[in-house]
Amino acid sequence: MHPLGEKYIRKGTLPYLWCPGCGNGIVLHATLSALDELNIMDRIALVGGIGCSGWIPTYINADTMHVLHGRTIPFATGLKMSDRDRKVVVFSGDGDCLGIGGNHFIHGARRNIDITVVMIHNQIYGMTGGQVAPTTPYNGKTKTSPYGNNEPPFDACELARVAGASFVARWTTAHPRQLSKTIQEAISHEGFSFIEVLTQCPTQAGRVLYGTANAAKLLDMLKESTISITAAKNKSAEELQGKLLVGKLYHDECKPEFTSCYYRRNNAISSL
Ligand SMILES: Cc1ncc(C[n+]2csc(CCOP(=O)(O)OP(=O)(O)O)c2C)c(N)n1
Ligand code: SF4
Numbered sequence: 001m002h003p004l005g006e007k008y009i010r011k012g013t014l015p016y017l018w019c020p021g022c023g024n025g026i027v028l029h030a031t032l033s034a035l036d037e038l039n040i041m042d043r044i045a046l047v048g049g050i051g052c053s054g055w056i057p058t059y060i061n062a063d064t065m066h067v068l069h070g071r072t073i074p075f076a077t078g079l080k081m082s083d084r085d086r087k088v089v090v091f092s093g094d095g096d097c098l099g100i101g102g103n104h105f106i107h108g109a110r111r112n113i114d115i116t117v118v119m120i121h122n123q124i125y126g127m128t129g130g131q132v133a134p135t136t137p138y139n140g141k142t143k144t145s146p147y148g149n150n151e152p153p154f155d156a157c158e159l160a161r162v163a164g165a166s167f168v169a170r171w172t173t174a175h176p177r178q179l180s181k182t183i184q185e186a187i188s189h190e191g192f193s194f195i196e197v198l199t200q201c202p203t204q205a206g207r208v209l210y211g212t213a214n215a216a217k218l219l220d221m222l223k224e225s226t227i228s229i230t231a232a233k234n235k236s237a238e239e240l241q242g243k244l245l246v247g248k249l250y251h252d253e254c255k256p257e258f259t260s261c262y263y264r265r266n267n268a269i270s271s272l
């Protein structure tokens, strides 16, 4: 086992439930290396939703919660409000975060509460068998959109930013080192931090949307379809056609954080 696994994986939970080649393992590894660098295992709490990606915290030997589908942000909010010294990190599928949990996502960002949300974007409902998600591409064929998806997908990063998140980033599982560094930065940031991770799901999205269950091919596609925000600066509009920006997209270090403001206001009221 990898040394990070030896150190932090809860051995009794193995084997992983994920399919071979699934991107969730890469997100897990990037998270372990971020937590190891930050050395904050004793004051971290990890919250996972329902879905394949919601299992990421389950494998980590830390304080974790595996909660109702779509309700990661309310649980994380309660946790943060009752234990302010905790750094709370949520792992939520694109269906979990933007479908059933979409309203909680918007309000968490609006409040700028100090939690980090890592949204695993595999373009589909993986665990339940490949249904259309709010991130499925327009025209994409899934089990529940066999003639093509008639709905355009959300841009989750734009949504987070306009709703009020103070840290917004996007990476893919083809950028594991950058992802790990960004997880570190997001956890260190005080406020609502959102990281969208585009990831390969060979079993569902791979087969039905792209006609391949080959994880290496899907990783290549993720790499080819994205460009870093720094590299994009020197490119023309034509060169950027069809490319999705990855990197740190937005960072406001001055925006007031919800929990601190709440306690400050309450203390002021109780001293009246
Ligand atoms: C309240 C509720 N509604 C529906 C479900 C069924 N369900 C379980 S996981 C899931 C979707 C998972 O998709 P996503 O959140 O994208 O995670 P992934 O499996 O793709 O990582 C659904 C609809 C449920 N468990 N609870
Ligand atoms: S269905 Fe997709 S997301 Fe779920 S474990 Fe398999 S490859 Fe991963």
Ligand SMILES: [Mg+2]
Residues within 6 Å of the ligand: 051, 093, 094, 095, 120, 121, 122, 123, 124, 125, 126, 133
């Ligand atoms: Mg999904």
